[in-house]
Amino acid sequence: xxxxxxPQGFSLxxxxxxxxxxxxxxxxxxxxxxxxxxxxxxxxxxxxxSFESFGKETSEDSVKxxxxxxxxxxxxxxxxxxxxxxxxxxxxxxxxxxxRQNPFETTISFMFSVQSAIPxxxxxxxxxxxxxGVPIETTYGKFYLFPSSSSLRQLSDSExxxxxxxxxxxxxxxxxxxxxxxxxxxxxxxPFEEKEKELLxxxxxxxxxxxxxxxxxxxxxxxxxxxxxxxxxxxxxxxITGTTQKVTREGRKLFGRFAGYAQEYIYYYMRKxxxxxx
DNA sequence: TGACAGGAAAATA
DNA sequence: TATTTTCCTGTC
Numbered sequence: 001x002x003x004x005x006x007p008q009g010f011s012l013x014x015x016x017x018x019x020x021x022x023x024x025x026x027x028x029x030x031x032x033x034x035x036x037x038x039x040x041x042x043x044x045x046x047x048x049x050s051f052e053s054f055g056k057e058t059s060e061d062s063v064k065x066x067x068x069x070x071x072x073x074x075x076x077x078x079x080x081x082x083x084x085x086x087x088x089x090x091x092x093x094x095x096x097x098x099x100r101q102n103p104f105e106t107t108i109s110f111m112f113s114v115q116s117a118i119p120x121x122x123x124x125x126x127x128x129x130x131x132x133g134v135p136i137e138t139t140y141g142k143f144y145l146f147p148s149s150s151s152l153r154q155l156s157d158s159e160x161x162x163x164x165x166x167x168x169x170x171x172x173x174x175x176x177x178x179x180x181x182x183x184x185x186x187x188x189x190x191p192f193e194e195k196e197k198e199l200l201x202x203x204x205x206x207x208x209x210x211x212x213x214x215x216x217x218x219x220x221x222x223x224x225x226x227x228x229x230x231x232x233x234x235x236x237x238x239x240i241t242g243t244t245q246k247v248t249r250e251g252r253k254l255f256g257r258f259a260g261y262a263q264e265y266i267y268y269y270m271r272k273x274x275x276x277x278x
Numbered sequence: 279t280g281a282c283a284g285g286a287a288a289a290t291a
Numbered sequence: 292t293a294t295t296t297t298c299c300t301g302t303c
Contacts, residue, residue: 115284120301166299171286206286228284243293244285 004049004060007073011095012044015067018096018268020216022109022122023129027140035066036102039136039143054138055145068097071221076258083255085237086262092272093265099216103184105146106217107202110209111171124163128152131159152176171204188218195220207244215260224251224259233266 016024016031025032031042038055040063051063064070077094081087108128113121125146132147132155153176165172187198195218199210208225215223226234226247234240240250255262 113284114286115299117283117301120284123301164300167286167297168299204286208285 001050001052002060004051004063004069006044006047006049007069008047009073009094010044010047010069010097012042012049012067014093014096014268015099016042018264019118019271020099020264021101022118022125023105023146025141025143030140032138032140032143034143034145035062037145039138039145040066041138041140052139054143055136065100068099071097071261073097076261079258080255080262080265083262089237089265089269093268096261096264096268098221098260098264100219101217102146103188103213103217104149104179104181106213107175107184107205107209108172110212111175111204112165112168113212114168114204114206114209124165127163131155131162149176149179149181168204171202174203192220192222207248211248215263221260222252222255222257224248224255224263226251226263227267229267229270230263233270237266 012031016033021033023034027041029043033040033042035053035058036056038053038058040058041052041054042063043050049063049067051058077090081090109121109125112124116124126144129144129146132151133144134147136143136145160169160173163169163172187195190198192214195214196207196210199205199213200207205213208227211223211225214220215225224230226244230251231241231244231247234247234251238254240247240254242250251263252259
C-alpha cells in the first residue's frame, strides 16, 4: 500500500465516474481500475490517495500520470473561469481530472459508445474483458484485464456476436484485425491536426470519437468531443448551436488549450442538472 | 409497445 | 461540399 498527496480539491470518484472511462469497479470506498498489466485498488481519504497494485507492481509516477495528477488544476481553472459565464460551471464540477488512458482500449471503448448510453457501453466492455481478458485476483474481488489485440483476434464469430454490437461490429472486427501498436503510437506523437486526420481514417471513428481518443489517451487537452450533452450545454450556456463540427470548432476556440477540461466540466454539469431535474 | 436515446457513414442533392 | 437517411440494441 502506497500513498500519494493529492492536489487540492481532487475527486477520485468524480474523475473515475464522469464518463471518460468505463471499466471501474466500485467496492465500498475502494475503486478497482486497470493500469497496464495490473489492477489498482484506489482509495481517497481527503487529500491522500492510497493505492495497492495487483499483478505487476505499479509506480507512484504511473498512478499520477494515469489520473492526470500532474496537470496544473489551479492554472487550468483560472484560465477557464476567465471565459465569460463559465465560473459557475467550474464551481459545481471541481475535482475532475483528465485521465491518461491506453489508446487501444480507449479507441475500442468509444467505438462501442457510438449511439449508446454509458451502462450499455460498460456492459459491452465488461463482457469483452470477461470473454478474452486475463482475470486478476485482488483482495476486493476478481477484475478482468482488457484483452490484448492478439487475444481479440482469436475471438470466434459467435463470441463477437454475443457482444451484440449491432452496426458497430464491422468496425470492431476491422479495427482489431488491422491494429498495429507502432502505428497508433506514431499517431499519438503527431501534432493535433495530423492526429485528428489519422484517427478519422479508422472506420467507426468520426469527429466526436476522434476527440475522445485524443483527449483521454493522447494527451491533447485542447480536444473537445461534442456529443448531445455538450450540444445542449453549449447552447444553454453560450448560445452556440450547429453541427458537431461547428460546435467542436467553436468550443476549442472559446476555451483554448484546456478546452478538453471545459468539455468534461460541461458534460458532468449537464448530466448532473438532468439528474436533479428528475 | 412504440417512442426514445445515442454518432458514423452512406446516400443524396 | 452540406444536408438527410440509415444503421442496432436496450430501456421504459
